[in-house]
Structure formats: structure tokens, C-alpha cells
Amino acid sequence: MEFLDLPPMLGAAGSVRLPGSKSISNRVLLLAALAEGETDIRDLLMSDDVERMLEALRALGVEWRREGDSLNYRVRGVGGPFPVKHGDLFLGNAGTAFRPLTAALALSGGEYRLSGVPRMHERPIGDLVDALRQLGADIRCTANEGYPPLHLKPATIRPGGVVRVRGDVSSQFLTALLMALPLTGVETTIEVVGELISKPYIRITLELMARFGVQVQQQGWERFVVPGGARYHSPGTVFVEGDASSASYFLAAGAIGGGPVRVEGVGRSSIQGDVRFAEALEQLGARITMGDNWIEAAAPASGVLKAFDLDLNHIPDAAMTLAVAALFADGPCRLRNIASWRVKETDRIAAMATELRKVGAEVEEGADYLVVKRPAALRPAAIDTYDDHRMAMCFSLVGLGGCRVRINDPKCVNKTFPGYFDAFARVARPVPVVAIDGPSASGKGTVAARVAEALGWHYLDSGSLYRLSALAALRAGVALDDEAGVAALAAALPARFEGGRVLLDGDDVTDDIRSEACSAGASRVAVLAAVRAALFDRQRDYRVAPGLVAEGRDMGSVIFPDAGIKVFLTASAAARAERRYKQLMEKGLPANMESLLKDLQERDARDAARPVAPLTKLPDAALLDTTERNVDEAVAFVLELVEAGRKSSG
């Protein structure tokens, strides 16, 4: 399975332009299709769900075209029911396409089949089907009653009167009915049975219908009268607001990670209910500022979000973001009245509970609520996303706890926000890494340790882990080519680094691991893939605020490919041999220049030729040749790179 590894973060700040709202995009497309006249739609969302709607409309005889590769579309409305009377539509997992099209097609007098992905076939639609049947529609659920796929047949529609629809499972059933009823031309009253959930989404529907010329009379949240003779007319141009649900991840990032983080595209004048997510964040102590078309969030003055107990029925989608924000609150948090989560892209209550537990949270799961208690420290985990875009986006916030996180199947964000992870990377500030590699005896260890000290960052001498693995194998009598045996030792290496000393199982082995036997052993175990894999996470755990200087072969290529600074530190073989010679002499050890040089040259050749993690300068690494430089100059060179990087990232 594909995955995306997100690094631990120091914080978040910056600004993001939001993609268009999914709810508005798919409603406007349908209204423009049914309307008289042409509609120019600006800033339409480009995502899977909108694609499904566009494809369906084309199949139903609606002409539309995209202007170049802009986000602007022109739709030629058909001015009434769809002209194409036969169709077989595949609508993926797009509820915002499936429900409204079901209603519009049921009243279009044709024969249609509607289906989606397997999960779509588990999502209820019975309440809408029941309502449409009251109007005379002939709708069959071809697999299970109350669920897609659907087979719609031509039928005599008996418009007018009162249609009753349940409102307590999904507000999309009411939305679908409201948008379709003007096709009948006869005044119809909708009565909502049960407590209507997700009311702000109905507001979006009514607001957009009004823009297309149909004013629905609203009597509380129980009765809606669609007037007789109502017809949709194109308003000319419609601007799609930024997606307020998508805004929630960035606002939460600002509230958790210091901020300020600004989202552009939604604000005070938004018609989307999910802008009220900002109010919820405010109740957690976040500092929120708002303009007509932007919202900004920063961390509470105290630095920590307050625990909460909130009814979130009005913002079901954005509320998921609060479940993850609860990992950063100062006490247990309760999310109430969220039963609709169970019939969304996945059972979101169950999915959220399972994945929050993976990072260490204590979670209580109820039929319509969640209680989330943060752990003392977050644990790195691989998060499953259940083909649910919001699961993937929510869990990207875990990195703000200084904890790396793996997002499985990250492309599920394409449903509503294909560029999500790039946008997130623009505001997230990862814990910085300087990766230093180079040939044997190039002085990379000395330089790396000095740079770490100068910056006050952590230091990883990755070679010592391979040396320790070799030593552990030698001590345990495990053959150095016993891949599984050495890997098992490497995975559980009882090693500690303390004040420049290296301890194995409590023994000081600082000098032992530098012995010729360990050096030779290290280079043998380092070519074993299972050993490298066993040390993978251990090395990544060194990435801790405020930063890390990591030295060794694959630091910049495999362990920290996203390192902001990569350095390839080298020197001529002659210069390196001479340095080694001096070191040995100083220690009073026997040394021979010629054989040292020959050794180094042979080792370089072996290192460059080995199939696993060969010695090579990465294209994005800065070359630092120290043949003519001393250690101080080399350290200064790297520190300048760090400084320049800081300046360019603001």
C-alpha cells in the first residue's frame, strides 16, 4: 500500500488559499444544469466528487466546458428535466452527487441506473427513496432495500401536496428533494420527520437555490414550501467559495502549532456552516481573527488548547478535526451528537477511535459520541484512512505533537482536496535535519558533531548503530552474514549514547566499536537489507526539536529524504590518509602512509560499488571538499547553509 511519511513538526504558520467548496461546487453544477441559460462558474473545486458530477451531467445531455486549465466552467442549462432519458451512472463515493441526482432523475421521466463504489452501496438512501415514491416515482433498490444501487423507471409523477422526509440520518435527502422539486412546476410542501441534522447544509442549499431564482418558504426546520411555477434561471456568474471543511485542518494547525495560519477563500460572509468551526476552536482558547474572505487562527495565549465538551451536530465534517485536536487539549474532550459520522465515507466514529488509539490516546466510543483523552506522549503510528479523505487530512496534524506519522493511502484526499499535502507542507514547519555523508575518514563525524553542538541540536552518528550491531553479533556469536540473526539484534539494540560515550547493555563500548574488527563488521552488516530496515525507525526517532544533525550513508537519501540541508563532505584520498596517519601517530599507534592510502582507495571503490546504500553525492547535496580546509572552516560552511535556509523559509 502506498503511504506518506510526515515528519515531526515544530509548529505551523503561514497562509493557504483553499480549494473550492465541495458542497457548493456540486450543488451549483446541478442547479446550473437544470437552469435556463448559461452559467459561468468560477473557482470550481477540482476533485473526484466533482468529477463524478461533471461526468454524470455530460452523460445526461448537459453541455459544459472548462475554460483552458482554469477553475472556470461554463454550463449550458437544459431549463428543466434532463433531456437524455436513459443512463447508467457511476458516482463513486460522492454523496453530494448521488443523492441530488437521484431526486432530479426520479422526476425526469426516464430510465436510469445509479451506482457507486462498494461503500456507497452501504450508505443509506431509503429516506430519500421513500419521499420520492410519495410523489409517484418508480425507484428500485436493486441489491438491498434502502441502499444503492438504484434503478429508476419512468413513472407518472403526482406533484403537489405534502412530501414527508426524514431528516435525522442525512440532511442530503432534504437537500436533494429541495433542489429537484422545482422540476415538477407545482407547489409542494416538504415536512421533515425527526430532528433535522446538519442544518447549516440546508442553508447552503436554500441560499444557492435563491441565487438561481427559486425562493423556498421556510417554516422553522420542519416545513419547506417549494412554490409552484418555480424555475431555475442562471444568475450569470457564480463564484464558489473556498471549502470551509478543508479550512479546518489549517486553522487547527495554527491553533495547535503556534500560528498564525490564515486560510483564504472563506470568512465572515461565507454561506457554509463549517466556518463555525472557527468558533469551536475559539472555545478551545485559540485566537481567531476573521475578514470577509479569510480566517486566521493562532494558539491560545497559554499555549495549550482547553479541553472541551461540545455538541457538534451543526459541523459534522469539521468536527472530525476537533477529534484530532483533542490530542493537544489539556484534558479529556467530548464530541457529542455526531451519529451521522457512522453513515459517511466510512463509519467515522469507529475509524476515528481506532486510529486515535494507535497514537496512544484513550478513546471512549458511543453510538453518537466520542471521548478522547490525550496520551502523555504521542506514539508514531501508521494511520489507516478507510478511503476517507477527512481521516487522512485530520491525522496530518499529529506531526504537530513532535511525532512522526505515516498516512496510508494518502491519495484518498483527492475526493475533495487533491493538493492537500502540498498545502499542508507550506504551513507546517518540520523539525529541521542536516544530513551529512561522505567517504571514510573525510571528517564528517567531527564536523557533524560540532555543527550539532553549535546549533544546540541532536546528533545522530548512524555508523555507530551499524558498529554496535556488529559488536552485538560478535558478542552473541551470531555470524555477520546471518541476516535475520543480526537484524533481530539490531532491532532490539540495548544501546545508549551518553555524553560522548556509547553504552551497549550498560557496558562502555566507545572504543570497542572503533576497533578494526567492528569497523570491518559494520561494513559487512550494513549491506544486509533486513539490518538496515531494523534500524530505520530507530534512526528516525532522533528527529526531535529543535533539530537534528545526522551523519552517515543514507541519511539524506533514505532516512531523512526531506532533510532541508544535505552535505556531501569529502577530501582527496591523500588528504584523508594524511589525517588518519596523524591521528594514529598522536595515539602512538603504528602507521604507514602508503598502506593507509591504499586502504582508503580500496574502501572508496567498494563503498561506491556496493548495491545497498552506495556512497554517492545526492543531486540535492552541497559539496564540501575539505582537502584545503580545516575543521573550523568546514563547520562554518555547514552553519552558513543552515542560516541561509532559515532566512529563505522566513
Ligand code: DC
Ligand atoms: O561512518 P562509520 O565509519 O562509523 O560507518 C560504519 C559502517 O557502517 C560503514 O561501513 C558504513 C556503514 N554505514 C551505513 O551503511 N549507513 C549509515 N547510515 C552509516 C554507516
